[in-house]
Amino acid sequence: MTHIRVPGLARVEGEGGLEIVTEDGRVTEARLDIYEPPRFFEALLRGRRYTEPPDITARICGICPVAYQMSACRAIEDACGVTVPEPVNALRRLLYCGEWIESHVLHVYLLHAPDFLGYESGIHLARDQPGILERGLRLKKAGNRLMEVIGGRSVHPVNVRVGGFYRAPDPRDLRGLAGELEWARQAALDTVGWVATFGFPDFSRDYEFVSLRDPAGYPIMGNRIVSSRGLDIPAADYDANFTEFQVPHSTALHSVLAGSRTYLVGPMARYSMNSGRLPEAAASAARAAGLGATCDNPFRSIIVRAVELVYACEEALRLIEHYEPPDPPCIDVPPAEAAGYGCTEAPRGLLYHRYRITADGTITDAKIVPPTSQNQRVIEADLREFAAPRLDLPHDRLTWQCEQAVRNYDPCISCSAHFLDLRVLNRTG
Amino acid sequence: MTGKPTLAVWKFASCDGCQLTLLNCEDELLALTDAVQVASFPEASREVVAGPYDLSLVEGSITTPHDAERIRDIRQASRFLVTIGACATSGGIQALRNFSGDLAPLVYATPSYIETLRTSTAIADHVPVDFELRGCPIDRRQLLEVISAYLRGRKPAIRGHSVCIECKRAGITCVMVAHGTPCLGPVTQAGCGALCPSFARGCYGCFGPAETPNTAALSARWRELGAGEGDLVRAFRAFTAGAEPFRKEAEAHDAH
Numbered sequence: 010m011t012h013i014r015v016p017g018l019a020r021v022e023g024e025g026g027l028e029i030v031t032e033d034g035r036v037t038e039a040r041l042d043i044y045e046p047p048r049f050f051e052a053l054l055r056g057r058r059y060t061e062p063p064d065i066t067a068r069i070c071g072i073c074p075v076a077y078q079m080s081a082c083r084a085i086e087d088a089c090g091v092t093v094p095e096p097v098n099a100l101r102r103l104l105y106c107g108e109w110i111e112s113h114v115l116h117v118y119l120l121h122a123p124d125f126l127g128y129e130s131g132i133h134l135a136r137d138q139p140g141i142l143e144r145g146l147r148l149k150k151a152g153n154r155l156m157e158v159i160g161g162r163s164v165h166p167v168n169v170r171v172g173g174f175y176r177a178p179d180p181r182d183l184r185g186l187a188g189e190l191e192w193a194r195q196a197a198l199d200t201v202g203w204v205a206t207f208g209f210p211d212f213s214r215d216y217e218f219v220s221l222r223d224p225a226g227y228p229i230m231g232n233r234i235v236s237s238r239g240l241d242i243p244a245a246d247y248d249a250n251f252t253e254f255q256v257p258h259s260t261a262l263h264s265v266l267a268g269s270r271t272y273l274v275g276p277m278a279r280y281s282m283n284s285g286r287l288p289e290a291a292a293s294a295a296r297a298a299g300l301g302a303t304c305d306n307p308f309r310s311i312i313v314r315a316v317e318l319v320y321a322c323e324e325a326l327r328l329i330e331h332y333e334p335p336d337p338p339c340i341d342v343p344p345a346e347a348a349g350y351g352c353t354e355a356p357r358g359l360l361y362h363r364y365r366i367t368a369d370g371t372i373t374d375a376k377i378v379p380p381t382s383q384n385q386r387v388i389e390a391d392l393r394e395f396a397a398p399r400l401d402l403p404h405d406r407l408t409w410q411c412e413q414a415v416r417n418y419d420p421c422i423s424c425s426a427h428f429l430d431l432r433v434l435n436r437t438g
Numbered sequence: 439m440t441g442k443p444t445l446a447v448w449k450f451a452s453c454d455g456c457q458l459t460l461l462n463c464e465d466e467l468l469a470l471t472d473a474v475q476v477a478s479f480p481e482a483s484r485e486v487v488a489g490p491y492d493l494s495l496v497e498g499s500i501t502t503p504h505d506a507e508r509i510r511d512i513r514q515a516s517r518f519l520v521t522i523g524a525c526a527t528s529g530g531i532q533a534l535r536n537f538s539g540d541l542a543p544l545v546y547a548t549p550s551y552i553e554t555l556r557t558s559t560a561i562a563d564h565v566p567v568d569f570e571l572r573g574c575p576i577d578r579r580q581l582l583e584v585i586s587a588y589l590r591g592r593k594p595a596i597r598g599h600s601v602c603i604e605c606k607r608a609g610i611t612c613v614m615v616a617h618g619t620p621c622l623g624p625v626t627q628a629g630c631g632a633l634c635p636s637f638a639r640g641c642y643g644c645f646g647p648a649e650t651p652n653t654a655a656l657s658a659r660w661r662e663l664g665a666g667e668g669d670l671v672r673a674f675r676a677f678t679a680g681a682e683p684f685r686k687e688a689e690a691h692d693a694h
Contacts, residue, residue: 017480018480019480019481019482019483019484020480020481020482020483020484021481022454022481023449023454024449045451046450046451046501046502046505046554047554048451048501048530048531048532048558049532049535050532052535052538053531053532053534053535053538057672058672061672064642064676065531065676068453068455068530068531068574068677069453070453070454070455071452071453071454071455071456071457071458071459071575072454072455072458074453074455115458115461119461119482120482123484129483129484129485130476130479130482130483130484130485131482131483132471132476132482132483133483133485135468135471139468142468143468146464146465146467146468147464149462149464150464150465153462153464161633161634161636161637162575162630162633163462164455164456164458164459164462164575165455165574165575165644167633167634167637167639167642168637168639170639174637175634175637175638175639176637176638176639412484421454
């Protein structure tokens with residue numbers, strides 16, 4: 010019997026572990042343990058004003074606060090029957106590009122690449138290859154800087170509100186970022202070339218990919234949810250198609266599609282569902298790195314993240330070039346007695362928010378489903394299938410590779426653990 | 439082992455944003471890792487060097503019985519312990535649970551799967567703390583100042599005055615005086631760079647109470663600007679709800 014146990018996973022955001030138990034060469038258990046203490050966000054939002062979720066839910070995750078702000082704004086605007094004008098939408102997309110850059114660089118350079126190169130951390134990697142990490146840090150800074158100019162700061166930006174922004178950034182300040190973003194686009198292309206040289210375990214699975222679909226291009230925001238097995242629904246139908254439930258070894262709820270299907274969200278799903286929508290530079294970088302139209306080897310998700318990095322830099326440059334300050338920076342959003350639904354593509358995948366508000370603007374119900382909780386089942390399925398044929402590897406090596414298999418998903422455990430659906434729990438509790 | 443001072447970073451209930459702020463010191467990170475040995479920083483490294491540690495940075499609040507124990511071990515293993523961010527210094531946004539009834543039976547399908555405390559509390563409520571760095575999130579420059587200060591054996595040069603002072607210094611038009619926008623700046627500790635007023639928005643208090651805050655006078659001014667009792671409760675009971683002056687001011691309006 011082999012027993013692989015990593016009580017505290019490193020280089021992930023938040024607190025989790027993994028455990029694999031085998032008997033007679035068969036994996037009998039593969040668990041992603043999430044013991045991050047829950048923070049009850051959905052309960053805490055009850056009774057708050059409908060204008061507060063962008064600031065409050067940003068605090069769910071310091072790495073992807075903009076994702077929470079954007080899904081929250083869209084859900085509340087949906088409840089109030091308001092659509093923001095295109096210049097507001099474009100500025101939101103630009104802010105989101107900054108977050109994709111910052112978050113993807115963090116994962117590619119500091120959290121994931123060290124696995125492929127045999128280092129304990131990005132800091133250890135920097136001792137041997139300082140130039141590589143310096144490129145990563147400068148690239149990360151370019152994303153953070155974009156968020157600072159639009160949002161005031163990169164962790165929990167202050168400029169986002171329901172209906173738009175408090176103040177539209179000065180076009181000169183945004184254009185001032187273009188030079189560094191030009192550099193970043195090239196550095197992102199170099200990143201694709203760099204990660205494509207890594208060694209990848211021969212491992213692939215038949216996944217059901219779930220992502221947003223945006224007729225205008227590669228999806229960052231949008232209201233249709235699609236899957237590689239034919240799902241095509243508006244955000245409002247999320248609850249009718251996806252079910253969350255509690256398991257003993259996780260403070261984050263697991264999620265299935267259509268009652269039982271395990272699915273995958275995040276860069277691999279976005280890419281596999283939308284690679285035809287990538288602009289030429291990102292698409293040709295993907296081809297040169299050996300990616301096809303879809304990607305079903307999760308270890309190669311690091312290449313997909315690097316390709317998305319190219320896309321985010323390009324898209325940011327395009328949006329800056331066409332930037333018109335929204336005037337006014339936000340529109341009025343009077344409260345309405347209704348429920349609203351919002352989905353956006355967080356760096357780690359689909360992030361769903363639902364709010365119910367009263368006519369005077371009080372929140373009576375909130376539901377938030379982050380990408381990492383949705384990916385728990387697929388991570389466990391990967392662990393099971395990945396470990397089984399590799400049980401003869403030295404224990405240390407197999408343990409590290411299993412950790413790497415979890416890090417393929419850039420799990421954000423801080424995000425995932427805070428969601429307990431009052432509706433479901435009341436029914437069963 | 440290396441002769442360098444050792445730095446450890448620990449996480450409790452939180453969003454990771456404050457420890458991310460350390461990784462967001464892009465220009466200084468490599469110099470910092472030259473100056474110190476990063477002995478434990480699970481978010482960034484698999485390597486764990488055994489304690490004791492010269493400086494521990496602690497993010498997050500205490501919300502489980504296990505964490506209430508864990509922080510004692512960390513205190514014991516640390517020469518200096520500095521708490522970083524609103525969660526570690528006041529209980530954070532999750533301290534809103536302190537003002538609700540018991541949420542656990544409401545929320546858990548199977549409460550026996552997990553143990554949580556009724557409250558979310560600051561690290562200093564559990565162990566002695568050498569310095570509290572405020573902010574939701576903390577400010578990058580202030581973090582570097584605190585680390586430098588402890589490496590040099592001096593007190594961090596971080597002031598407890600209000601956001602108004604740095605807002606005036608930055609030459610920002612007062613949003614409350616000029617536009618009648620309710621602002622928590624007069625009672626909130628500086629450190630963010632008066633960010634919200636610079637975006638034509640009232641401060642929402644994410645750095646917690648300034649030294650000797652006159653919250654009652656500010657509430658009176660907010661009322662003149664049209665705020666109701668519910669607005670005042672929500673304003674003070676937010677990102678640093680557990681900080682004493684804000685907790686009391688919210689309570690004063692909650693009674694109505």
